[in-house]
Amino acid sequence: MRPDNYKLEKPREILVIYSLFLKGGSTIKIRIEDKEFEAPGPEEALKLLRERGAFALKIDEKVKGFEALKEISPDMTAEGLTFASKEGKDIYRHSAAHIMAHAVKELFPSARLAIGPAIEEGFYYDFDVEKPFTPEDIVRIEEKMKELVKKNSPFVRKVVSKKEAADLFSKMGENYKVELIEAIPDETVSLYEEDGFVDLCRGPHIPGTGRLKAFKLISIAGAYWRGDERNKMLQRIYGTAFADKEDLKKYLEFLEEVKKRDHRRLGRELDLFSIAEDVGPGLILWHPNGALIRKTIEDFWRDEHLKAGYKLLYTPHMAKLELWRKSGHWDFYRENMYSPMEVEEVEYEIKPMNCPFHIAIYKSSLKSYRDLPLRFAELGTVYRFERSGVLHGLMRVRGFTQDDAHIFVREDQIGEEVQKILDFVVFILSTFGFADYEIYLSTRPEKSVGSGENWERATAALKMALEKNDLDYRIDPGEGVFYGPKIDIKIKDSLGRLWQCSTIQVDFNLPERFDVSYRASDSTEKRPIMIHRALMGSLERFFGILIEHYAGAFPVWLAPVQVEVLSIAERHSEYAKKVADGLRAEGVRAETNLENEKIGYKIRVSTMRKVPYLVIIGDKEASEETLSVRKRSGETMGPMPISEFLGLLKNEISARR
RNA sequence: GCCCAUGUAGCUCAGUCGGCAGAGCACAUCCUUGGUAAGGAUGAGGUCAUCGGUUCGAUUCCGAUCAUGGGCUCCA
Missing domain, CATH: 3.10.20 (Ubiquitin-like (UB roll))
Structure with a gap:
């Protein structure tokens, strides 16, 4: 106490x-x-x-x-x-966390305090309480915080010896704080006090509680002490704080917008995909609408890969366990792999990765240095075990399709090949309207294979490729994969959220393990280097990102239904069908709605399905052999001949807009 | 996996302090033939997630299981 x-x-x-x-x-x-x-x-x-x-x-x-x-x-x-800087935001929100802790202590004196940092979009504080917080508690805590803010008590800093601090907190029963103090290397620690509430804190804080102008508690969740699942589960309250009420309101509206765009919700509303309990969690069923979008993406992907000099492959969904032992996946990756199954006394494994198959194809014949770079690409479906608590719609699943490629290169080709891949990545991603990227170059981690020289050369080649393509990047030291350095690309969606999809990884390990080689110009046998790369990452996840990015309103080239022809009355059915057939014959995905309903209703239904173009057919159009067009935005385009509309559509589709 | 919450019609949700289960939308049929975001009527649709317990009786209370959701890598 x-x-x-x-x-x-x-x-x-x-x-x-x-x-x-x-x-x-x-x-x-x-x-x-x-x-x-x-x-x-x-x-x-x-x-x-x-x-x-x-x-x-x-x-x-x-x-x-x-x-x-x-x-x-x-x-x-x-x-x-001020709040405009990152440091300012952190200080401000950190103070908000402290005020929240104070409020919790007032209302729940037996709660023990853990940590309460500022985070990217707000703050949290972890508490050890007998009973988890309820939503009603949150309302009360928020009210109490308002009172504390109103008092405008100054935050006062005091530096004390570790011993003094430890004594103080153990007297208060704050065992987590004592543990924290013990872990601090310095001789002294600082305490902050406001209105009788003392907390261990590096600081600084805002001068007084009254400076906190706008805040909101967002959610409650369980969280392990120090993030370690062997430790006790604490209760975490998330909140956020802004410099003024207007900004807080904007942020809350942003959260609403995120909710509205949730791909799970839109996926159901637009009948794109589902996940069925009796099929299994984390396994995606693609409905006709979703499948059509996927088909369009896949066609685009395949066509462009062929143009870019890739060879397309198909490989099986399972293989002998031995293959995964050899690749090292069984050692490094086992906890994410499904249990093997026995077939005629041999153990088989459902594939978590495509690489060994591509290597097997490479090795099916002798390769010359003239064959390199050899680019193998596959939309390969893999299965990885994900713990039940982490599954999330399309974003985190157990079965997904990678847009995978493995490029076998000579060492001197790494730089140029990576440059080409970077170009390709930018081309593919920008087609989906992703124009902003954050790029990371990850260097050698502590546990790794390959010679230091190899690592240096490969890292330098990646760096050079990024610079030659004029791409800004950051270095992520020690975050490379054990088998080689990598480049990760995060895309920014229309709400400004970052998603990591693309990755380019240099691999010294697998060619070694599988004894992959080519005949060099001096007729010696050499080992190629493998580049693994994915552009969209997982098709399922990328699809989820696209749904949220477009808010379900797919551009014409992707939309499952591009045009819906709506008849005003039954006597227009004939002509409406003719128009739709004509469009379909030209490769446009057109449907009709000839239902016995008023035009206003039909427009509403199609608009909610987010069909990009509606064609309205009535007496005027039928008699003049024209059509009236209404865009998804509500904009209407007066009567025009079919040919004119078709030309406009085709332009837009071929420009992938 | 762990903590908490949730699970009722295809969807969104109400409801029963334990006594035969409800709405709106969607669906079907009929009426209406209507010009740019909801015309009207009628009808069909549910083992109240699953399994077990308590009870005369459970969708409701209890337990387990499954699934979904928020989190569990932001370090005083």
Whole structure:
């Protein structure tokens, strides 16, 4: 229990402290959101910081609270942190987490505190409580937080010895805090107190609780202490905080939009796919509409691969377990593989990867250096065991189709080949409207195979390829796969969310394990290097991303129904059918709705199915042999001859719009 | 796998403090032949996720199982 009487030393009048430390006459230089200011004294500096919405400082690349104003000497510039900066956001939200913890302690005195950091979109705090929180509790906690904010109590920092802190927290029964303190390498730790609530914290914090202008508690979830499933499950409350109510509102609207676009919901509404309990979790059933979109994507993918010099393959869904032993997957990957099955006393395994099959095809005949680079590509369906709790619609499944390719190259060809792949990736992804990328180059991890020299050369080749293609990238040190360095590409969808789909991996390992070789120009036998690469990653997942990216409104080239012909009355059925047949004969995916319903109703139904073009057929059109077009956006296009509409459609389809 | 929540018609959801189960949409039939986002009537549709327990009686209470959802890698 928290001792009620424990309080840190009360703040003396803040300004008095500052003026003690600042000699009269010197000015304080402050930068706030790229603007430079000079204040004649600390009072003015503080006033300026407040006015400009700053609530913390950055001095010498270190974030600090306002109390650090006293450390400033005239030759230094302090940066006033506002919500606009990443550091500012983190401080602000971290303070919100503390205020939440305070509220929880008030309402649930026996709750023990774990950690409460700021995260990308908000903050959370983990609590050890006897009973999990209910949604009603969350409302109460939020109300209590509002009270605490209203009090506007100052956050006061105090530095104490580890021992003192440990004693304090063990007296309070805060065993998690004691554990945290023990793990801190420094001699001293800092505590923050506001309105009688003390927490261990590196800080800094906003000056007072009143600075928290807009926040909302979002959800409750279980989370293991220190993220380790062997530890106790704690209760986590997620929340978010913004500089003002307007931004919070926008964020909550964004969450609504995300919900509206949820591919599981749209998948059902548009009849694209389903997951059936009696078939099995994580296994996708593609309905006709979804299958048609997939077919269109696959056709595009195959055509472009052939143009880019790839050879297409098909390989089986299972193979002898021995193959996976040889490839190393059985050793490295077993927990994600299904149990083997016995066939005529030989163990077989359903495939988690396509690579060994491609190697088998490579090895089916002798290869010359003239054959390289040899590009094998396959839409290969693989099965991987995913723990039940992590399955999620199309995004995380147990059976999926990789747009996989394995390219066998000579070492000196890596750079050029990777450049080509990068070009290809950008081409394919931009076709789906993904124009922004984040690219990561992952280098050698601790546990890895291959010589240091190989790694260096391959990493340098990847780097060179990125630079030659003029792509910005970041280095992810030590995040490569054990068998080679890789490039990962994340795409940004129409809501600005990042998804990793493409990956390009250099592999020194498999060619070695399978003794893959080619005959070099000097007639010696050499080992090629393999490049694994996927553009869309998993077709299932990519499809899920596309659904959310387009909000279900697929562009014409992908839309399962491109045109729906709607008749006004039954006497127009004949002509409507003729129009639809004519469009279909030209390869357009056209359907009719000749139902005995009013046109307004038919338009509504088709609009909700997100059909890109509606063709309206009535007396006028039937007599003049024309058609009226209504776009998905609601825009109408006056009567035009079929040929004109067809031309317009075909243009759009061939431009993949 | 773990924590919590949820599971009622094809979909979205109401409901029963334990006594034969409801709405809207979708579907079928009929009326209406209607010009740019919902015309009207009638009807069909459910082992209330599954299995077990308590009870005279369970969709409802209890337990287990399965599935779905939010999280479990953001480190004071």
